[in-house]
Structures are given as C-alpha cells and as structure tokens.
Amino acid sequence: MDNSAWEIPEVVIRRLPIYARALAFLEEENVAVISSLDLGRRLGVTPAQIRKDLSYFGEFGKQGSGYNVQSLLGEIRRILGLDREWPMALIGVGKLGRAIATYEDFETQGFKLAAAFDVDPNKVGELIGGLRIQHVGELEQTIAEKNIRIAIVAVPGSHGQKTIEVLASCGVAAILNYAPIAVRVPAGVKVRHIDPVVALQSLTYYLKSSAGAKEAAESGEP
Amino acid sequence: MDNSAWEIPEVVIRRLPIYARALAFLEEENVAVISSLDLGRRLGVTPAQIRKDLSYFGEFGKQGSGYNVQSLLGEIRRILGLDREWPMALIGVGKLGRAIATYEDFETQGFKLAAAFDVDPNKVGELIGGLRIQHVGELEQTIAEKNIRIAIVAVPGSHGQKTIEVLASCGVAAILNYAPIAVRVPAGVKVRHIDPVVALQSLTYYLKSSAGAKEAAESGEP
DNA sequence: GTCTGTGAAAACATTCACAGCG
DNA sequence: CGCTGTGAATGTTTTCACAGAC
Structure with missing residues (x-):
C-alpha cells in the first residue's frame, strides 16, 4: 500500500500499542527478526491481522524472513507519535x-x-x-x-x-x-x-451460567 | 425475540453496563420512563443500537412511550448477574x-x-x-x-x-x-x-497531525 | 402521533488464499 | 522454501426503515 492520506480504522490504531509493547520486549530479548506468525502467537492474534494492520502504513517486512524488530518498533512509534514526550x-x-x-x-x-x-x-x-x-x-x-x-x-x-x-x-x-x-x-x-x-460488570455475565468449577467454553480475548 | 439459548455478541454485553449506569442515574433523578432516543442522546449512542441490543434479551419497552427505567434497570442487572454480591x-x-x-x-x-x-x-x-x-x-x-x-x-x-x-x-x-x-x-x-x-498510546496517533489549537475533525467516542 | 422490535441493507472488520519476492 | 502484502470472501456490527402496538 502507498496511500498517503487515508482514514485508518480505529481498531487498527488501538492494536498498534500492543504490537509496540511486544516488539519492545523482543528487542530486550535481543530478537532481531520476527514473523507475523510468531508475533501473533505471542499476542494471541492471527498473523493475517498483523500483516493487514501494518499494511495500512507501509511495507515493513521482508519476504521469507519477517520483520526487523528494531525498525518495525521504530516505525510504529513514529506512526503513533511516541517518538517524543x-x-x-x-x-x-x-x-x-x-x-x-x-x-x-x-x-x-x-x-x-x-x-x-x-x-x-x-x-x-x-x-x-x-x-x-x-x-x-x-x-x-x-x-x-x-x-x-x-x-x-x-x-x-x-x-x-x-x-x-x-x-x-x-x-x-x-x-x-x-x-x-x-x-x-x-x-x-x-x-x-x-x-x-x-x-x-460485563465479566459477570459470563459467570452466571457456569456454577462452580471449570467447564469447556469458547476462548477469551484474542 | 424469544431465543432461549443464543450466542450474544460480546460488544452487546460490554454495552449493557453503560446502559445500566445511565438508568441508575435516571432512577435517582426520578425519571420513570425513557425512550431509546433520549437514552441514546445521553450516552451518545444511536437509539437503534439500544433497541437492537435489548432485543437480544427480550421485549422490555412499551410502544408509544419507551422503557420503564426501574424495570429495565432490573432486567439488565439480572442479565449481567449484578443482582448479587x-x-x-x-x-x-x-x-x-x-x-x-x-x-x-x-x-x-x-x-x-x-x-x-x-x-x-x-x-x-x-x-x-x-x-x-x-x-x-x-x-x-x-x-x-x-x-x-x-x-x-x-x-x-x-x-x-x-x-x-x-x-x-x-x-x-x-x-x-x-x-x-x-x-x-x-x-x-x-x-x-x-x-x-x-x-x-493510541490517543497520540490523533494528535500528531493537528499542531496547535482546535480544528474541525471527525467526532469522538459514540 | 410516538415509540418499539426487527428483518433487510449497509458498513465495517477479519480471515483466507495465493502471487511473488528473498 | 518461508514469509509478506493484498485482493476477494467471509463474518460481524451497525444502521435503516417500517409494520404494528399504545
């Protein structure tokens, strides 16, 4: 994508800080490169979502390997305006x-x-x-x-x-x-x-049903 | 609607506490009845959304007038499981x-x-x-x-x-x-x-652009 | 006339699936 | 090969618009 001015979905903006945090953590761990699959696994998010989200802002990845942790973190910080106080x-x-x-x-x-x-x-x-x-x-x-x-x-x-x-x-x-x-x-x-x-108050809704202990149900937050 | 067992969208569940709070406030103000239009105005939400949300759980309103504040509040509390400690x-x-x-x-x-x-x-x-x-x-x-x-x-x-x-x-x-x-x-x-x-960190995204003072932009939260 | 409840339509968001690059 | 970037398909949420109840 190259779109200069565009209205980017708010959900996407809200996810970027989450990606940034994970990347900052990876940087500390001295991980140099990460794929959307691995990043998604850490965050409980689909790799397609990460790729699509990032594609709104540019092409930051390298085919075959993935994203450079440092430079992607820098890009996201810049996009969000976190490169200042x-x-x-x-x-x-x-x-x-x-x-x-x-x-x-x-x-x-x-x-x-x-x-x-x-x-x-x-x-x-x-x-x-x-x-x-x-x-x-x-x-x-x-x-x-x-x-x-x-x-x-x-x-x-x-x-x-x-x-x-x-x-x-x-x-x-x-x-x-x-x-x-x-x-x-x-x-x-x-x-x-x-x-x-x-x-x-929205959590209690899901507790009403299951009386006591653990029971099989559908996932939590992605 | 009469659906007994159904998977209700999570967004809907998340909005119910907001409705409940507004209704509790109206109850304090001794408002007996409120329409989806007026409730929506207070919350910055469309009346259709309120009606649709509530319709997942039953028919709580009265045509021509609206919803009884006390009884709707009671219903929502019951739905969310807030009728206990x-x-x-x-x-x-x-x-x-x-x-x-x-x-x-x-x-x-x-x-x-x-x-x-x-x-x-x-x-x-x-x-x-x-x-x-x-x-x-x-x-x-x-x-x-x-x-x-x-x-x-x-x-x-x-x-x-x-x-x-x-x-x-x-x-x-x-x-x-x-x-x-x-x-x-x-x-x-x-x-x-x-x-x-x-x-x-997701708010700063919207600040980057507009340098100094107020400028016309698109709304905030509904 | 006023306002609900709701199918149907529209808008929006996620996931799929694959061409193409490294 | 493995992985990105992305149109197209699918799924989800919101809004419209109106029949029918009060």
Missing part, C-alpha cells in the same frame, strides 16, 4: 487523582505530568509528584503556556461532562477519562475510558 | 494493588474484595483494607473455600501470564488484568485489561 494535565486530585499522579509508568513511556488541577481551594498549592496543585480557574492559561494536548480526568462523575467540555474548549484533544460516566465529546476530541467497574 | 481475589499487593484494594467503588457496586495475595513473604500477614495479605501458595485453597470466581491481577508484567494460568487452574473464570501485558488465556476464562498507557 507528551506533557499532560491531571484534573481532579482526590484519592484516585493522587494514585494516578504517583503512577510511574506514564513517565517511563514518555507521558509527563506537567500540571495538576482541582476545584478545592484547600488543595491548591499542595505538592503532588513534585507538582504544585493549581486551581481549575488557571486551566486555560496553563494549558496554553505548557502546550498541553492530553488530559487525565479524575473528577467525580457529576463533574465529568463539564470538565471535558472545558478541556475541549482549551484545545485539549485527547482525554483519558477515569470519571465513571459516559460522556458526549465535542468533534475533534478523542476519549478513552478507564472504568474497572464497567469491566467487571 | 461477587467475592473477588486480588493478586499482587504492590503500589498498584494497594490503590485497588482501597478503591471503594467496587464494594458499592457489589464487588467485594474477599482475599489478597502476594509472593513476598514480608507482606504476608499485613492488613490491607481490613484483609490479611496471604501468600500466593494459599491461592487454591482460599479460592475454593470462599467460592471466588473473579480475580484482579496487579502483579508485574513478568508474572502476569503465569498468574493468570494459576488462577484459571483454580477455577477463576473472570479476570480484571492490570498487568501491562497481552496474555493468552485458557478457554473458558474471560479477561478485561485496564491499561492506561496503551490507551494513551
């Missing part, structure tokens, strides 16, 4: 917000908490992960100054919708939402939801 | 595991932490959320005794695959996985992944 804003510094602020995996992956906000004036000024908590009133200015395009929303459900609208109006276009709500998002803004309760 | 096991009591153990939203939604495990003998005996941390060696016995069918995995990535296999062999059939890995799951076991980094 992204500053983020955290909105809501309650219990959950604090846990997020001190969660170190973001930084190691190039996502840097650059500002933290709360409505509660009592929290303003407090330090969290080396960051001074600011009042939400300062949102717009700080986001502009620090060129922030990603926000993590950790406010109570009741404030979620409003928070996301404010963020969108400040130019934030990517939101990781921990508020337990379904939100309507303005055009041009992308949201991902982190919602453990919803995840559990 | 589910005991859960937590595996891995590091920083993340502790945050999960003290996260109160699980309990209010009927998911009760009934046991917590870690490999580290130094942690064994420590109390976390009123629970005595046990050694993973006690997994099988405790899970059987307490009739646990759901586990939350919060171990380091390197231990994730093994942990999930052990849990499966103990009869756990539903897993909420926080370990940052793609896992191969035995048949009959369902897994949901909570992975904020992967979520962020």
Whole structure:
C-alpha cells in the first residue's frame, strides 16, 4: 500500500500499542527478526491481522524472513507519535487523582505530568509528584503556556461532562477519562475510558451460567 | 425475540453496563420512563443500537412511550448477574494493588474484595483494607473455600501470564488484568485489561497531525 | 402521533488464499 | 522454501426503515 492520506480504522490504531509493547520486549530479548506468525502467537492474534494492520502504513517486512524488530518498533512509534514526550494535565486530585499522579509508568513511556488541577481551594498549592496543585480557574492559561494536548480526568462523575467540555474548549484533544460516566465529546476530541467497574460488570455475565468449577467454553480475548 | 439459548455478541454485553449506569442515574433523578432516543442522546449512542441490543434479551419497552427505567434497570442487572454480591481475589499487593484494594467503588457496586495475595513473604500477614495479605501458595485453597470466581491481577508484567494460568487452574473464570501485558488465556476464562498507557498510546496517533489549537475533525467516542 | 422490535441493507472488520519476492 | 502484502470472501456490527402496538 502507498496511500498517503487515508482514514485508518480505529481498531487498527488501538492494536498498534500492543504490537509496540511486544516488539519492545523482543528487542530486550535481543530478537532481531520476527514473523507475523510468531508475533501473533505471542499476542494471541492471527498473523493475517498483523500483516493487514501494518499494511495500512507501509511495507515493513521482508519476504521469507519477517520483520526487523528494531525498525518495525521504530516505525510504529513514529506512526503513533511516541517518538517524543507528551506533557499532560491531571484534573481532579482526590484519592484516585493522587494514585494516578504517583503512577510511574506514564513517565517511563514518555507521558509527563506537567500540571495538576482541582476545584478545592484547600488543595491548591499542595505538592503532588513534585507538582504544585493549581486551581481549575488557571486551566486555560496553563494549558496554553505548557502546550498541553492530553488530559487525565479524575473528577467525580457529576463533574465529568463539564470538565471535558472545558478541556475541549482549551484545545485539549485527547482525554483519558477515569470519571465513571459516559460522556458526549465535542468533534475533534478523542476519549478513552478507564472504568474497572464497567469491566467487571460485563465479566459477570459470563459467570452466571457456569456454577462452580471449570467447564469447556469458547476462548477469551484474542 | 424469544431465543432461549443464543450466542450474544460480546460488544452487546460490554454495552449493557453503560446502559445500566445511565438508568441508575435516571432512577435517582426520578425519571420513570425513557425512550431509546433520549437514552441514546445521553450516552451518545444511536437509539437503534439500544433497541437492537435489548432485543437480544427480550421485549422490555412499551410502544408509544419507551422503557420503564426501574424495570429495565432490573432486567439488565439480572442479565449481567449484578443482582448479587461477587467475592473477588486480588493478586499482587504492590503500589498498584494497594490503590485497588482501597478503591471503594467496587464494594458499592457489589464487588467485594474477599482475599489478597502476594509472593513476598514480608507482606504476608499485613492488613490491607481490613484483609490479611496471604501468600500466593494459599491461592487454591482460599479460592475454593470462599467460592471466588473473579480475580484482579496487579502483579508485574513478568508474572502476569503465569498468574493468570494459576488462577484459571483454580477455577477463576473472570479476570480484571492490570498487568501491562497481552496474555493468552485458557478457554473458558474471560479477561478485561485496564491499561492506561496503551490507551494513551493510541490517543497520540490523533494528535500528531493537528499542531496547535482546535480544528474541525471527525467526532469522538459514540 | 410516538415509540418499539426487527428483518433487510449497509458498513465495517477479519480471515483466507495465493502471487511473488528473498 | 518461508514469509509478506493484498485482493476477494467471509463474518460481524451497525444502521435503516417500517409494520404494528399504545
């Protein structure tokens, strides 16, 4: 494929980080080359899917052998925009917000908490992960100054919708939402939801039937 | 529809908790009846999708008016198996595991932490959320005794695959996985992944293009 | 008139299967 | 040979559109 501008399916975009993680792991293991078959085996995905997904972006493999681990990883990072550091804003510094602020995996992956906000004036000024908590009133200015395009929303459900609208109006276009709500998002803004309760609530459906121990059923996640 | 036994699409099951949450909220607001159109507006979902989803399970609406909020909520809870309390096991009591153990939203939604495990003998005996941390060696016995069918995995990535296999062999059939890995799951076991980094990594794709401020683009999540 | 439940159509996503390169 | 890249086929999910109930 050579398509310059194209609308690539969202499912494909969502799988790329998974491929990237597996490749990073292979790189650590000093594996130089991997075929779509072997990569698929590791991930529980069909090789055809991997090849088709990658074909949206170019031709990265070599017939007869497979993909060079390092260079494919580099390509995927570039495609996803992971070849730089992204500053983020955290909105809501309650219990959950604090846990997020001190969660170190973001930084190691190039996502840097650059500002933290709360409505509660009592929290303003407090330090969290080396960051001074600011009042939400300062949102717009700080986001502009620090060129922030990603926000993590950790406010109570009741404030979620409003928070996301404010963020969108400040130019934030990517939101990781921990508020337990379904939100309507303005055009041009992308949201991902982190919602453990919803995840559990869809799992219980499959438990109702099988009373006690293991029984044969159809697979899990690919 | 009247289909007794049928394989209902997983996407449908995943949406039911969202509907349930919206209905619970409407119930609080003392809304008695809602149409698929209005519910869809709140959730950012098409009314046809709501109707089709529900039709897999029965006929819950009334033509001309819509759905009774209370009774539809009851039906969905029953379908998902949310009309009871589910005991859960937590595996891995590091920083993340502790945050999960003290996260109160699980309990209010009927998911009760009934046991917590870690490999580290130094942690064994420590109390976390009123629970005595046990050694993973006690997994099988405790899970059987307490009739646990759901586990939350919060171990380091390197231990994730093994942990999930052990849990499966103990009869756990539903897993909420926080370990940052793609896992191969035995048949009959369902897994949901909570992975904020992967979520962020797919968001950045959409940021690459638009350099600075807001620009018109295509919608967000439905 | 309003709104559901649902076949039928359309859109979308995955898998197959194979030509062709290394 | 073994493996990629990809049209074509198949499978899945969403949306349309309307008959019929209230």
